[in-house]
Amino acid sequence: MALLRRLVSSSSSSSSSSALLRPILTSPLSRPFSSDQTLTIETSVPFTGHKIEPPSRSVDTSPAELLSFFRDMSLMRRMEIAADSLYKAKLIRGFCHLYDGQEAAAVGMEAAITKKDSIITAYRDHCTFLARGGTLVEAFAELMGRRNGCSDGKGGSMHFYKKDARFYGGHGIVGAQVPLGCGVAFAHKYLKEGAVTFALYGDGAANQGQLFEALNISALWDLPVILICENNHYGMGTAEWRAAKSPAYYKRGDYVPGLKVDGMDVLAVKQACKFAKEHALANGPIILEMDTYRYHGHSMSDPGSTYRTRDEISGVRQERDPIERVRKLILAHELATASELKDTEKEVRKEVDDAIAQAKESPMPDPSELFTNVYVKGFGVESFGADRKEVKAVLP
Ligand SMILES: Cc1ncc(C[n+]2csc(CCOP(=O)(O)OP(=O)(O)O)c2C)c(N)n1
Numbered sequence: 001m002a003l004l005r006r007l008v009s010s011s012s013s014s015s016s017s018s019a020l021l022r023p024i025l026t027s028p029l030s031r032p033f034s035s036d037q038t039l040t041i042e043t044s045v046p047f048t049g050h051k052i053e054p055p056s057r058s059v060d061t062s063p064a065e066l067l068s069f070f071r072d073m074s075l076m077r078r079m080e081i082a083a084d085s086l087y088k089a090k091l092i093r094g095f096c097h098l099y100d101g102q103e104a105a106a107v108g109m110e111a112a113i114t115k116k117d118s119i120i121t122a123y124r125d126h127c128t129f130l131a132r133g134g135t136l137v138e139a140f141a142e143l144m145g146r147r148n149g150c151s152d153g154k155g156g157s158m159h160f161y162k163k164d165a166r167f168y169g170g171h172g173i174v175g176a177q178v179p180l181g182c183g184v185a186f187a188h189k190y191l192k193e194g195a196v197t198f199a200l201y202g203d204g205a206a207n208q209g210q211l212f213e214a215l216n217i218s219a220l221w222d223l224p225v226i227l228i229c230e231n232n233h234y235g236m237g238t239a240e241w242r243a244a245k246s247p248a249y250y251k252r253g254d255y256v257p258g259l260k261v262d263g264m265d266v267l268a269v270k271q272a273c274k275f276a277k278e279h280a281l282a283n284g285p286i287i288l289e290m291d292t293y294r295y296h297g298h299s300m301s302d303p304g305s306t307y308r309t310r311d312e313i314s315g316v317r318q319e320r321d322p323i324e325r326v327r328k329l330i331l332a333h334e335l336a337t338a339s340e341l342k343d344t345e346k347e348v349r350k351e352v353d354d355a356i357a358q359a360k361e362s363p364m365p366d367p368s369e370l371f372t373n374v375y376v377k378g379f380g381v382e383s384f385g386a387d388r389k390e391v392k393a394v395l396p
């Protein structure tokens with residue numbers, strides 16, 4: 001049972017509030033807390049460190065932050081479930097990897113950092129985009145290949161971007177985003193920005209050679225990069241024990257410190273990311289392994305039930321679900337009633353439905369856009385034959 005201490009302090013929580021925050025406290029005076037009061041909550045599982053002393057399990061939060069966590073994660077869950085339906089209705093085509101189950105990682109990370117910091121991830125990217133301040137309309141329009149999408153409808157599910165919030169995608173080649181993230185961290189250091197990069201990858205990607213190469217140079221140059229291994233225990237249909245000699249991913253950096261984190265506990269994620277950011281700015285890279293779970297199959301072509309049991313999935317839902325964990329905390333501390341939380345879920349549902357309707361109104365990209373934003377503007381690209389002598393085509 002999580003330990004909650006009520007502090008008398010009326011100062012607001014030290015973390016930045018979420019981009020999606022909409023307080024749902026309707027009558028704060030009837031509540032035992034004011035919305036910005038500091039609450040200190042202990043994580044249910046301790047952190048485990050590798051070559052580093054782990055941070056405290058006591059996490060500072062506030063009623064407003066817990067309510068925003070509930071709302072944000074519910075919105076993400078609803079978005080992913082709606083994307084599943086749109087895919088089945090053939091309104092979304094191509095690849096589509098859903099994030100439901102893993103929401104605490106995206107939301108907790110965002111609560112610990114600012115938009116000066118950068119994030120780069122793989123193809124399971126819808127919720128990270130939302131957490132960075134992207135809108136539901138941009139997300140659904142992108143999924144449906146429409147012009148109002150966050151990548152002008154040309155990237156689809158795997159290639160969400162939000163450059164103004166330093167979200168650099170959205171990458172399909174397993175592990176390839178990690179060296180890119182280390183490069184972004186190099187830029188932060190070179191430009192003396194005091195910012196860090198969070199480079200996310202999966203347990204399957206953790207076995208990729210390029211990760212170790214990028215980590216070596218990042219450690220050598222003390223780059224402010226945080227490698228986050230979102231360990232959902234499967235790489236497509238392969239369980240981690242079939243793919244990894246050592247599934248202790250937080251230790252896999254050898255000489256680089258690491259931390260194992262309960263990735264289903266949004267407060268633990270927030271604490272770990274705050275700690276990692278401070279560490280990375282002062283000392284260079286650190287690995288965070290987030291122990292998490294995906295409810296859906298790997299992608300829409302995977303029912304997700306042939307390589308794991310239904311009991312395993314329902315067990316995680318019952319015991320570790322990140323949204324239910326926050327709901328219980330809110331109810332236990334009377335920050336909102338069960339019916340107010342249900343109302344929030346109804347609001348979220350409507351918000352998602354409205355966004356889908358709006359996204360459907362967006363036109364498809366114009367055929368003249370086929371090559372724009374693919375190659376550097378103005379450079380033009382020449383396509384050669386195999387002998388590099390004969391120019392086959394000149395692209396805009
Ligand atoms: C270099 C490369 N190899 C193989 C693939 C095919 N592939 C796509 S996702 C995936 C599994 C990755 O699993 P993990 O890193 O655990 O991420 P998760 O899907 O669980 O989030 C594989 C093998 C690919 N996209 N790129």
Ligand SMILES: [Mg+2]
Pocket residue numbers: 202203204230231232233234235236
């Ligand atoms: Mg995985």
